[in-house]
Amino acid sequence: MNFVALKMLTGDRAKYLGLIFTIAFCTFLLENQTSIFAGILKRTGSQIRDVTDAEIWVMDAKTEYFEQTKALKDTDLTRVRGVDGVQWAVKLYKGSPVARTLDGKFAVSFCLGLDDATLTGAPRKMLLGSWERLREPDAVVIDKAGYALLFPDEPLQLDRTLEVNDHRATIVGISDASAPFVSWPVMHTRYSQAVNFVGRERTQLSYVLVRPQPGVDVTELCRRIEAQTGLRARTSEQFQWDCVVYYLKHTGIPVNFGITIAIALIVGVVVAGQTFYIFTIENLKQFGALKAIGVTNWRITGMIVLQALTVGVFGFSVGSGLCALFFAITLNNPATRGLVLIWQNMMGVGVAILLVVILASLLSVRRVLVLEPAEVFRG
Amino acid sequence: MISEIAVQCRGVQKEFGNGAGKVLALRGVDLDVHYGAMTLLVGPSGCGKTTLLSVIAGLLNTTAGEVKVLGEQIERLPGRQQILFRRKNLGFVFQQYNLLPALTAAENGAVPLLAAGVPRREAVKEAERLLTTLGMGNRLNALPKKLSGGEQQRVALTRALIHKPRLLVCDEPTAALDADTGHAVMELLAAEAVRPERAVIVVTHDSRIFSFADSIARMDDGRILSVAPEPLAQGNHDFVPHERVREEVFA
Secondary structure, eight states: OHHHHHHHHHHSHHHHHHHHHHHHHHHHHHHHHHHHHHHHHHHTTHHHHHOOSOSEEEEOTTOOSTTOOOOBOHHHHHHHHTSTTEEEEEEEEEEOOEEEETTSOEEEOEEEEEOTTTOTTOOSOEEEEOGGGGGSTTEEEEEHHHHHHHSTTOOOOSSOEEEETTEEEEEEEEEOOOOOSSOOOEEEEEHHHHHHHHOOOSOOBOEEEEEEOTTOOHHHHHHHHHHHHSSEEEEHHHHHHHHHHHHHHHSSHHHHHHHHHHHHHHHIIIIIHHHHHHHHHHTHHHHHHHHHHTOOHHHHHHHHHHHHHHHHHHHHHHHHHHHHHHHHHHTTSTTTTTOOOOHHHHHHHHHHHHHHHHHHHHHHHHHHHTOOGGGGGGO | OOOSEEEEEEEEEEEESOGGGOEEEEEEEEEEEETTOEEEEEOSTTSSHHHHHHHHTTSSOOSEEEEEETTBOGGGSOHHHHHHHHHHHEEEEOTTOOOOTTSOHHHHHHHHHHHTTOOHHHHHHHHHHHHHHTTOTTOTTOOGGGSOHHHHHHHHHHHHHTTOOSEEEEESTTTTSOHHHHHHHHHHIIIIIOOTTOEEEEEEOOGGGGGGOSEEEEEETTEEEEEESOOOOTTOTTOOOHHHHHHHHHO
């Protein structure tokens, strides 16, 4: 009877395609919005994630997320280095100077000042040039998207000059740094250079980056640093999550995306459910005839669930395919780079779609199960 | 050994609704339907023909009385067994054919075998053979919407007969057909469906097909008014009293 169920489903081509389109649309919207949402939140920790050399970030005790820094004292670096289990600790500066091109185009940028001696935290994925050239005078490495923002429609080229707070900066490398939360250029330079770009204050140190000694538990070392210095110490992963949580709590992003996702889910449930329900109701007479002929309720339930799963699987596949295509197209766009279809979201949406079609089929099944087969004699 | 009486109704009553809206559709029906004969249930609209047919087919339960179908008190069977009994022993022909619009003629005809778990290829092949017997050999792959009313009813007849049921119930099989087509369908029904091991019950108010009956039960107001002629003599399945029926009914 599975054959009969599938032919009943595909026989009404318009409704069949309508059902698949509805579920595909719902899938696309849900996967697209949840992936963009997750991608944008992930961006809040991009600069933390890009520092692969250190595992622990030490900061002011009240710091909640990456952008929010209060300068530490230079002596804090020494105190952190003195904690048992620390293999090494280096300083990191974060500022937001304005970078200007010679023709006057400018943009506020993230400027990360790396430890002069070790260049810990330098971008490892370089598109052009080399991060080792950061040791040269006035050298900066800028990310590709930032370069495109400052030099639109121009090919990537090294040794171009920027003016940063009345200081000359020479581009010695172009990196593929992860996209930050806001579309600012990301510049890496030496610590001593960065503080000049921004202007000296009494204290400059934004973060201390720490590598634990081999065999030392990272979380335990964080606890030790906090206890001994009174500063806040977080593992890279913890600090990234801190940023995510901060943006979730203090911005309208989750509400806006949440509304879109909820609407997509409601529209998907209502439209797909209603269309499938109507499809089954229109076949009620046929199901009644099958019941009279001797097809059991279980078999009919199986037929309807099979129909629902079929449109669910096809609709989900088409929607996921379209969503993957969307992200493939937008992957290299500077504004949307790094936003991808996240497989966990895809799985979650798959489960949601499965629930939607099962719910819709159960609502339809109810009508068929209570149908008296004698109804078929009533014309 | 096949019993002479295929269906036996004794004092069958059927009520619908309750309280002030209660309707007594059957008011103590006594009826015997014999193997090897086509029995017509006739009477005006609303007299209870279809309700009686539904009760006999096990689609409705009685309020009182007893119905024996092929020797079984069908409504005493547990739910699933009742359905399986119906699937195995009963064939249905509906007024509006009730074919599945997405299935071809042959596939529609094969549905009872598919429901019984027969492999698709085998079931469809059997349906094609039977449809060819019924003169539909050139329309095997046509969808119902491409078939005329008479052709659709022949497909419905195939579906009703393919699993060799012992009782065939037909609800107004000619009501949606013109006179000639209706006559042709009844000729097929009489020729292909009536068998010594099978009983056929046809509900109709189409007097043009009375001549095909071996026995006619007239109903009114939920009761059997008369059965013409008298039930067949035991074991005499070759007895086809068309002329006697016509004389008695039209008298």
